[in-house]
Amino acid sequence: MPGESMREAEYYSSLENGSVRCGLCPHSCLLTEGASGICGARKNKGGRLRLPFHGFISSIALDPVEKKPLRRFLPGTKTFSVGFWHCTMRCPFCQNWEIAHPESVEERYLSPEDLLDMATASGAPSISFTYSEPCLHIEYVKECMVLARRRGLKTILVTNGAILDKPARDILSLTDATNVDFKSFSASTYRNILGGELEIVKNFIRIAHSNCHVEVTSLLVPGILDSPDQMEGIASCIASISRRIPLHITSYHPAFRYRKAPMSAGRMQEIAAPAFGLLEHVYFTRPFSD
Incomplete structure (x- = not known):
């Protein structure tokens, strides 16, 4: 319904x-x-x-788990990936803006049972809630996670981490692995440009580490996250929780309301450099294409 x-x-x-x-x-x-x-x-x-959009699905795909990205959880496997609509933040460079900030919503409803039937039939060992912001649909995602565990599937949450303490603890208690976006080490950038709160994201990562496998992604964006000092702050924050938390450093492509050119590979390496001395697992990628 x-x-x-x-x-x-x-x-x-x-x-x-x-x-x-x-x-x-x-x-x-x-x-x-x-x-x-x-x-x-x-x-x-x-x-x-x-x-109003409970159970409305925007996207379904069978992805390599490394695309989430997760490098140290079920490596080499596929994951049944599910996306929703809308987002809790308003990043001007949103890489999934078509579903995160839609002009209209496609009314494709799937019950948790029907969704898990599809996930089970896919043969993947895990189900990922991803693409847009799954925590915005926490009521539905929690139902699906409970069913997934009953069916022997691992649960993966790909999130901006912008939710408060109680809901964070609730959903992470049902999560086997999460990848959290760490978008900036500037509180003012988070609040005034991205529509989030730096301390909330830091708290989410701490809670995640105590509940499940966690990896972090930082997207290098000109004018947002574009300096070695910011990267050192992010990596130091992660290291204060655990030096073994993997960090993925990636580059954006111009999208949504942001048209600045991606950084060169050389500049990305300069910005990323501090992370390699602070964390045990750092994955550095060139600008991606989907």
Whole structure:
């Protein structure tokens, strides 16, 4: 049933006059009747926070697990990959903007049971929640993760890490491996340009490390993450949790509202250099093509 007739969300509180306060991500949106959150995927209807796109799937593919990217979890295997719609952040260089910031949503609903039937039939040993921001659809993803574990599948979460402590702990307790985007070491860049909070992401990585296998990705973007000092800050932060957490350093391609040229391979190497002395596993890639 599409959206399960706008299923009620978890992680919110009811306020006076029918308003609600979302408790999923750092925006903590205060929503009056009929209003949607900054994400566009959680809405106040009748004094309750509803999920208009619950179970709406944007993408399904069978990917190499290394594409998530994960290099030290089930290497050499495929993973059944599932994407959703919308995002908790607003990165101007979004690499998946067609589904993260859509003008319209394709109403393709799959129940968790039907999705897991497809995942099982694929023969992959894992299911990945990926592409756009899966934590925005935490209610659906948690249901799927429970079913996946019952069927013997490993669960993978590819996320920006921009969710609050309680939902982070809930979803990571059901996660076998996660890759977390670490987009900048500047709190002001996170808040004012990306629509996130640096400390929230750092906390998410700490929680992840205590619950599951974790790897981190930093996308080198001109004007956002483009200096050795920033990379040293990111790598030092990761190392303070564990030097064994793998870091993937990649380059963006111009997309969405960002048209600056990608960095040269030489400049990427200069920026990445501090990470190699701080972490045991650093994977450096040239600008990617899909």
